[in-house]
Amino acid sequence: MSAFTVAARTTVAARATVASSANRRSVRAAAEPEQKSSGGEVFFTDKNGDGQRATPEEYEAAKAAGNTYQASTVTGDLPEWAAGATADSDISLSLGDAFAFAQVPAATNFVASGPELMNGRLAMIGFVAALGCEIATGETVGQQVAQSPVGVAVVTMLIVGGTLISYCSNTKPPAAGPFNQQKELLNGRAAMVGMASLLAFEAVKGVALF
Incomplete structure (x- = not known):
């Protein structure tokens, strides 16, 4: 067998292999689902x-x-x-909506009115802080406020201001583990009742609870 014949057969075999591989790729590509860009x-x-x-x-x-x-x-x-940090919504609320006691605005992402939400958050912070200070110092809530009126005012403005910003921009607060809007509302209401009871007790008795 001549060298020319061997070379020719080798070339034909190589071409057949390439063609077969190309055909297999085409069949496989046709069988695979189209991928989106x-x-x-x-x-x-x-x-x-x-x-x-x-x-x-x-x-x-x-x-x-x-x-x-x-x-x-x-x-x-x-x-x-x-997930809920920023809402894809063009709906925003006015300060009047945020301070409306009567009802929750229909377009809001919140489950409570602005005043109830603000009062609940203030009560949760205030009740825990007041009880802690009473246990540590024996001072009433009135005495605590009298000793640090600026600090109380600053904390109040920060909580109210932060709530107004998120409420007016209609930004839905994300859930933090088991704590969601409904649980915040429930805890806020409980804290308001607790704070009111503490103030009433001190007003009648004239002494701290602890």
């Missing part, structure tokens, strides 16, 4: 805090239906603590 995808969280993957059109439809929180094209699922 990452540039045409939007990752966001729905109102349940679940991560979603959608086309821009599907995301816009979900946003129009009010079923979205913060969108992210950088990463996939947002962490649970950040």
Whole structure:
């Protein structure tokens, strides 16, 4: 057998191998599902805090239906603590809405009116601080406020101001583990009752509870 014949057969075999590999790749590519380009995808969280993957059109439809929180094209699922950090909503509330005692505004993301939310947060901080100070020093709430009026005023303004900012911007607070809006509302109401009872006791008795 001549060298030319061997070379020719080798060339034909090589071409057949290349063609066979190409055919297998084509069949495999046809069998595989089409993959979306990452540039045409939007990752966001729905109102349940679940991560979603959608086309821009599907995301816009979900946003129009009010079923979205913060969108992210950088990463996939947002962490649970950040799911409700920013709402995809153009609805904001006025100071009048935030200070309305009568009812919770229909468009708000909160489960309580602004005054109840602010009073509850103030009561939770104040009740714990007042009891702790009474146990440590034996002073009544009135004596504690008289000794540090500036500190009490600053803490009050920070709590009220922070609540107003989030309430007026309609930013839904994220759940922190088992603590959600409903539990905050319940704890705030309990703290308001406890603070009122403490003040009433001291007003009648004229002494600290502890």
